[in-house]
Amino acid sequence: xxxxxxxxxxxxxxxxxxxxxxxxxxxxxxxxxxxxxxxxxxxxxxxxxxxxxxxxxxxxxxxxxxxxxxxxxxxxxxxxxxxxxxxxxxxxxxxxxxxxxxxxxxxxxxxxxxxxxxxxxxxxxxxxxxxxxxxxxxxxxxxxxxxxxxxxxxxxxxxxxxxxxxxxxxxxxxxxxxxxxxxxxxxxxxxxxxxxxxxxxxxxxxxx
Amino acid sequence: xxxxxxxxxxxxxxxxxxxxxxxxxxxxxxxxxxxxxxxxxxxxxxxxxxxxxxxxxxxxxxxxxxxxxxxxxxxxxxxxxxxxxxxxxxxxxxxxxxxxxxxxxxxxxxxxxxxxxxxxxxxxxxxxxxxxxxxxxxxxxxxxxxxxxxxxxxxxxxxxxxxxxxxxxxxxxxxxxxxxxxxxxxxxxxxxxxxxxxxxxxxxxxxxxxxxxxxxxxxxxxxxxxxxxxxxxxxxxxxxxxxxxxxxxxxxxxxxxxxxxxxxxxxxxxxxxxxxxxxxxxxxxxxxxxxxxxxxxxxxxxxxxxxxxxxxxxxxxxxxxxxxxxxxxxxxxxxxxxxxxxxxxxxxxxxxxxxxxxxxxxxxxxxxxxxxxxxxxxxxxxxxxxxxxxxxxxxxxxxxxxxxxxxxxxxxxxxxxxxxxxxxxxxxxxxxxxxxxxxxxxxxxxxxxxxxxxxxxxxxxxxxxxxxxxxxxxxxxxxxxxxxxxxxxxxxxxxxxxxxxxxxxxxxxxxxxxxx
Numbered sequence: 001x002x003x004x005x006x007x008x009x010x011x012x013x014x015x016x017x018x019x020x021x022x023x024x025x026x027x028x029x030x031x032x033x034x035x036x037x038x039x040x041x042x043x044x045x046x047x048x049x050x051x052x053x054x055x056x057x058x059x060x061x062x063x064x065x066x067x068x069x070x071x072x073x074x075x076x077x078x079x080x081x082x083x084x085x086x087x088x089x090x091x092x093x094x095x096x097x098x099x100x101x102x103x104x105x106x107x108x109x110x111x112x113x114x115x116x117x118x119x120x121x122x123x124x125x126x127x128x129x130x131x132x133x134x135x136x137x138x139x140x141x142x143x144x145x146x147x148x149x150x151x152x153x154x155x156x157x158x159x160x161x162x163x164x165x166x167x168x169x170x171x172x173x174x175x176x177x178x179x180x181x182x183x184x185x186x187x188x189x190x191x192x193x194x195x196x197x198x199x200x201x202x203x204x205x206x207x208x
Numbered sequence: 209x210x211x212x213x214x215x216x217x218x219x220x221x222x223x224x225x226x227x228x229x230x231x232x233x234x235x236x237x238x239x240x241x242x243x244x245x246x247x248x249x250x251x252x253x254x255x256x257x258x259x260x261x262x263x264x265x266x267x268x269x270x271x272x273x274x275x276x277x278x279x280x281x282x283x284x285x286x287x288x289x290x291x292x293x294x295x296x297x298x299x300x301x302x303x304x305x306x307x308x309x310x311x312x313x314x315x316x317x318x319x320x321x322x323x324x325x326x327x328x329x330x331x332x333x334x335x336x337x338x339x340x341x342x343x344x345x346x347x348x349x350x351x352x353x354x355x356x357x358x359x360x361x362x363x364x365x366x367x368x369x370x371x372x373x374x375x376x377x378x379x380x381x382x383x384x385x386x387x388x389x390x391x392x393x394x395x396x397x398x399x400x401x402x403x404x405x406x407x408x409x410x411x412x413x414x415x416x417x418x419x420x421x422x423x424x425x426x427x428x429x430x431x432x433x434x435x436x437x438x439x440x441x442x443x444x445x446x447x448x449x450x451x452x453x454x455x456x457x458x459x460x461x462x463x464x465x466x467x468x469x470x471x472x473x474x475x476x477x478x479x480x481x482x483x484x485x486x487x488x489x490x491x492x493x494x495x496x497x498x499x500x501x502x503x504x505x506x507x508x509x510x511x512x513x514x515x516x517x518x519x520x521x522x523x524x525x526x527x528x529x530x531x532x533x534x535x536x537x538x539x540x541x542x543x544x545x546x547x548x549x550x551x552x553x554x555x556x557x558x559x560x561x562x563x564x565x566x567x568x569x570x571x572x573x574x575x576x577x578x579x580x581x582x583x584x585x586x587x588x589x590x591x592x593x594x595x596x597x598x599x600x601x602x603x604x605x606x607x608x609x610x611x612x613x614x615x616x617x618x619x620x621x622x623x624x625x626x627x628x629x630x631x632x633x634x635x636x637x638x639x640x641x642x643x644x645x646x647x648x649x650x651x652x653x654x655x656x657x658x659x660x661x662x663x664x665x666x667x668x669x670x671x672x673x674x675x676x677x678x679x680x681x682x683x684x685x686x687x688x689x690x691x692x693x694x695x696x697x698x699x700x701x702x703x704x705x706x707x708x709x710x711x712x713x714x715x716x717x718x719x720x721x722x723x724x
Contacts, residue, residue, distance in 0.1 A: 001303075008382040009306045016374045020412050027416025027446060032431055035442050042509075074435065115434045121509055172435030177428055 051135060052128035059093040060156045070168035071100060077173045078105050079112060092156040100148040104140035109185050111139045111178045114169040123165045126155035134169060137178055139185040212714050224308030225714060226293045229315050233290025236318060240282030245673050247275035252669035258656045268652035269337035276340025281365045282322055284596045288461040289372045291603055292400045294611065296376060298705040299394045301385025301721045306378035314371035321364035328354040339650060344432035344443040348424045359418045366411045373407035376400055387723035394703055396464030398485050402492045403460045406453045413450040441506050448499035456495045458592060460488055462599035463530060466552040469606050470534050473549035474541030475700040480533040487526035494523045504575045513572040520570040531560055547621030551602035554629055555594050562590030583643025589636045609697045613711030614690025620682045627675035634668025
């Protein structure tokens, strides 16, 4: 091999190796965020958007849209989980509040995360959540039942063809990956127990 | 510098000779071909009749997974790299590969990768059982602990492929003999150049996707876990961004092989050489923008379905150009039908059938019926078995006299061809019907409705497997006791590789030839 060929080979190898490393970086650090961004922008994949700041808007009483709720547990999630109301008739522009009920049936502190999905896909841009329990993880004490709030507004611009929106939540057990939430729940239980004790001892002091 | 091979085992361990390394790649691939074949026969034996007879469902799933992984990464890809090692330097008049030591390394890590993968068969939890496409969360949340061995195995295979590809590109770009311009290169060199670029573009993506799996399983990330904000569908996008170019990696070198063989036995130059080069490049480009046609049923929006449907159908155009050129090369040629030519003609016909079922699958609304059925299995076996396997077989028969200096037994070669040809069609053609009748892939037991087609498929599979034993016997017998081959070997063969003696000396083109 001549010197010239050796130099050329080194150059080719360096270029190709950099190209290969770039593709690896692309796969791990670019594709996942790009995918999430793409889904957010287009609203495909049924992913609803994050928190919405309510703007003053007129309620369009001429239209009624039916919003249906579906709640399901991901495999192995032992909580009770259901919407308080299964179907709501709403007018576009109206601010609506509803609740889901979750109950931890186990004897341990557990943390759940609800993941939303919506059909039809093209409704996602017009369904605004001003408050949603799905924005945060939910920690529940053993046997605790909680009302999980959801506030939303259906946009007046909702395409005319859409008469029904189905919003589904899958509840995932994320206890293992959220030790912080478990810890704060534990402290919360302890403080409330302490308060109760103090309260009852005060009460006994009074009666005496 | 003119010295022969070292003696004993160290020749193979430390060799930097492209011919030695090419031979090792080919033998390794041959061994993997039989291993993957045995896995396939376990599948076909179980599916001979409905009901569970031979293996447990979990082991059945391990067999489908291992069959796919071993055939794709162990048999087809190393065989093409082996052929490239042997032929590319000889076709362009180079003394060896550009990076001989890296060449040794890229081969020798491969047996370790497959030892790692195959060892899981004997572990608690068993081999990977989630299909060769290893979709998350099946391969993350629900996989047994052995998945980590699979991940590292894939990392090593990927490293091997990337190094091999870099080596091939450097050889082709920098080591050509004087006068060998790019547009004078044999088509096998061209198709490998393009394939090597595909490999460097997508093997890192495969490494990336298994790395993300590793992180999800062991380090608490949530790339593919919806609970932590990830998305399992993301896995499919990243996988098929690798996976679709990957299927062209397994077919483009095959195009190169038959483009060398058909002109030889038609005794006419290849028709439309330049259009062949451009068609190969277009197929490679299109392979990057069609991946979601594997995912029509995951719920991608209508626009997405349409874009990927049309882009996929577009691939039929350059592929059609190629088929047209092969047929036109044969047109009015003085054809003879030696074994390599038989395999090549079967390639053209059967690959086209596989292409047509591919077009059917590309129709998004129709795909909802075909998706995940045996129709898909029939489709990709029609493109991979007559595509990759037949072309590799044709290449081995075609170049074996040059490698070994001995001529193979033509009668046995032709017998092998006809048994393989019949076996292949008996195995895979009925799968179109069982698939259209609704039989899902990757199931160990099935509705008796599909019993007849499955019984036929299983009989064909054992015939096809037996035919390959004849192939092995023929190759071994040729090397040990074949008749001496001439330097020219084939009357109509052209190209630099036929200008050297048979067997090809240990060092060829130490002084570069002049190409006019």
